[in-house]
Amino acid sequence: MSNAGDEFSDRDAGGGSDADSEVAVSEDIEYGIDDKPPLGESFVLGIQHYLTMVGANIAVPLILAGAMGMPSDVTARFVGTFFVVSGIATLAQTTFGNRYPIVQGAPFSMLAPALAIVGVVTAGGVAGQPDWQAALLQLQGAIIVAATVEVAMGYFGLVGKLRRFLSPVVVAPTIALIGLSLFSAPQITAANQSWWLLGLTLGLILLFSQYLDVRHKAFRLYPVILALVIAWVVAAALSLDVTLGPVSIDPVLGSDHPGYVPLGQVTDSRFLLPIYPFQWGVPQVTTAFVIGMFAGVLASMVESIGDYYAVANLSGSGAPSEKRMNHGIGMEGLMNVFSGIMGTSGSTSYSENIGAIGLTGVASRYVVQLGAAVMLVVGFVGYFGQLIATIPDPIVGGLFIAMFGQIVAVGISNLRHVDLDSSRNTFVIGFALFVGLAIPAYMGNFESTIAFREAVGLEGTVAALVDAIDPLLAAIGVSETAAAGPLETAAQAVVDTIYIIGSTGMAVGGLAALVLDNTIPGSREERGLAQWDRLTEDESDFDSFWDRWLGTDSSAER
Template identity: 30%
Template sequence: MSDTAIGTAEQLRDPNYTPPLVKAVPLGIQHVLAMFVSNVTPAIIVCGAAGFGFGSNSPDFPQMIYMIQMSMFFAGIATLFQTIGLGPVGARLPIVQGTSFAFIPIMIPLVAGKGVEAIAVLMGGIVAGGLFHAFLGLFIGRLRFALPPLVTGLVVTMIGLALVKVGVQYAAGGVPAIGTPEYGSLINWSMALVVIFVTLGLKFFARGMLSVSAVLIGLLAGYAFAFLLGEVSLSNVGRAASFALPNPLHFGMEFTVAAVIGFCLMSFVSAVETVGDVSGITKGGAGREATDREIEGATYADGVGTAISGFFGALPNTSFSQNVGLIAMTGVMSRGVVTVGALFLILCGLIPKIGAVISSIPIEVLGGGVIVMFGMVVAAGISMLSDVNWNRRNMVIFAIALSLGLGLQLEPGALQHLPDTLRVLATSGILPAALIAIVLNLVLPEELTGEATEEVSGGMAGHGSGSLPKED
């Protein structure tokens, strides 16, 4: 779209400018399409980990529909906090909020196989973590020194690595199917591969809206393929209500030490991610640095939105990075446009039939989309690590944090003698890796730039200057 079709160049860089409605509505819906799949997927993953039945006759199915519905509704509410604001809450910028993948490795151990009753523990942790997240808004700017690219890149990479197993399990038939003859069948993988191939094709060979919505269209293609194979059941759509309001304390609320500590620690990581997103939006959309007021307001909105979500049975919210890239691509900085998208999300959240349609997606189809999305999380972390000064000190910090974090996640039995709370936190992988990296980065002295290089295992050179070897 050209500037003249929407507004002048100066108007497009102004967050307070709203294009004509005929342009603002499709631009707002485009923001929703860019984040829609990522926003509802965590609810399905958490329900699956808790042992909710995916069959149409499962008594847990309405609970899954409700959580999907609330994921949309409160993503819209949290987005309005950011775009419109409420007192000190909100950056008054075009920031799209949605359910965060970062918390999934914390949530899965808390609910694994424990059924719908375990969701109350999640909600207690989400509310506590949200309040702590809002509290971080008072001084988040002064904590950035402790989180250089070495730490943030490692954390994002660990989040992706912690989740890729889930994607493969879903593509093969889902966790409940492990060990059955159907698990890993050609039919299961064919549904997942359709999603992957269509997504890749659109991402690399299409432009504009088709490229931005590649994962969503890939899922639709996989859904159509699964429907032709007779793998789709729409029986729940007819049974779902046409309209429903959020229900306070829908899953109940229970506070446990493991959940509260885990969500508070991950809220710190999420707050730092939000700082980066706010900076990316102001730089990419307006060509300036974010103000302290904007960063603080965005952090408050993250926390308040998350706490309210937990009270009504939804999952944690945070700023969505993919929408930062969309603003840079379209050149439209308008918070009015994102407000339109937020209202569309809220409308979807009030219609349970939409949640029922989403829940009818075969787990194998979802697995294809999840493999792509979680792989992109890993890639984003590696991209952040490219800014690291790779001297011997930083290589050792990264190696120890990654080895222990990933190792404990892969082999949780190694900590079977720890108390339950510590075991859940330590085997998440992300928290020990982040803690080790933060502490070592603060206490270990910086290397002298003149030190000689050191050969490490595999013929990889540790460069004293801190630069990676350049290709010829």
């Protein structure tokens, strides 16, 4: 057991039913945050943590590559760069940042502004830059500048100040929406879904993690990797087209089947990929793109805060302190800057491996760091990226159902601290969950921020506003043409921010709950704050890298 888990249990001993439930959570952990399993076991567990998020970490670069019209040979290198950035960002966060065992990867919350930037550039919206490389350079510049603001918000302590406004009434729906946001993922709800393959993957995970976990330690520790490998081998075997002399074996699954495994793609890839800073060129900065990207950064920050609470809950640790949150968001900002330098679309905390912690009981920081080191190395190997890309969507869908269902339950479990007989609380929670699902569903009607701008009549609104203030402009000697540009840029920033945040369920629900919970009258006991104060780690419980490096380790002082 980890020290954090032990301290948490001791702190709550004798504290009633809530304390007992917290101890029970920590007892479910096979390896706590500070534990170091044997090296070989840790490598396998670390790879398992990363396998839970490979689908998403590949989906983001593939979506962007398709939107940019990127050549196939460049796309493989683009995907590899995402894994290199993910490995470095995870090592940085677990060592220098919040030190939680959370994998860092490509953010979906920043995908909407990224696609908007790509759409504008490739459509010729930026003079003389209609190709994929120009779009990527504009994307990099927007991320670097927007992330610089995130660094300042973290390390200047602005994010941590929010903690005093976060009660279980806010955190519960926010975490739940992290899981619920993927209920309609195409890997699950595609019209041509292979339900037998998805069911096989999900059934194996349930079998190993819930029914056979007491039979052997391997089933408890490796349910995800065992299920994935078995399901992939079955799908690959059914996809084989083999001819041995007079014997010919036709594939059971055709190339148009969602469970088809294209093994030929693996051998066609390059062995080593050249990945280095500014590999696509020098990033370029356009103000409108930066503003739009910052909306995506804000959405990722809300999601990350929810992730911090979720991993603390699952690992049996106290809720994150203000200091830990600041270091976490500050480091995410630094890694976003780094991702822009390397040529990807950002980096943020991933919910996938948090679900794996709940399934496996492995919350070791050391394990996640070893997995990150493996991903960092294999990101340069072309064969690896292509091999991972052969995992069929139905298998990924099975993983999603198991892991994200776990996160939904973790979010709901926070409600044990609040008074659920209070109509105030039930209204806030229900409202936050509903709008967190409904608003993103509405935003899904629009393919991009550009389509949303057209739907709200942005150009007409700006033109009408300019006409309305024309007398004022004339009085101060400013022409309509000169005023229209800045007004349109500002209006685009507002509309794009609404679209990006509105497309992110946990951002919508979390912000709704945050506002309502802090404006509707309610006692601290009613909102769960009195109980939660006792469960939140002290500021001195978190020692940053600088505290330890400079020899000011607060735990040693205690």
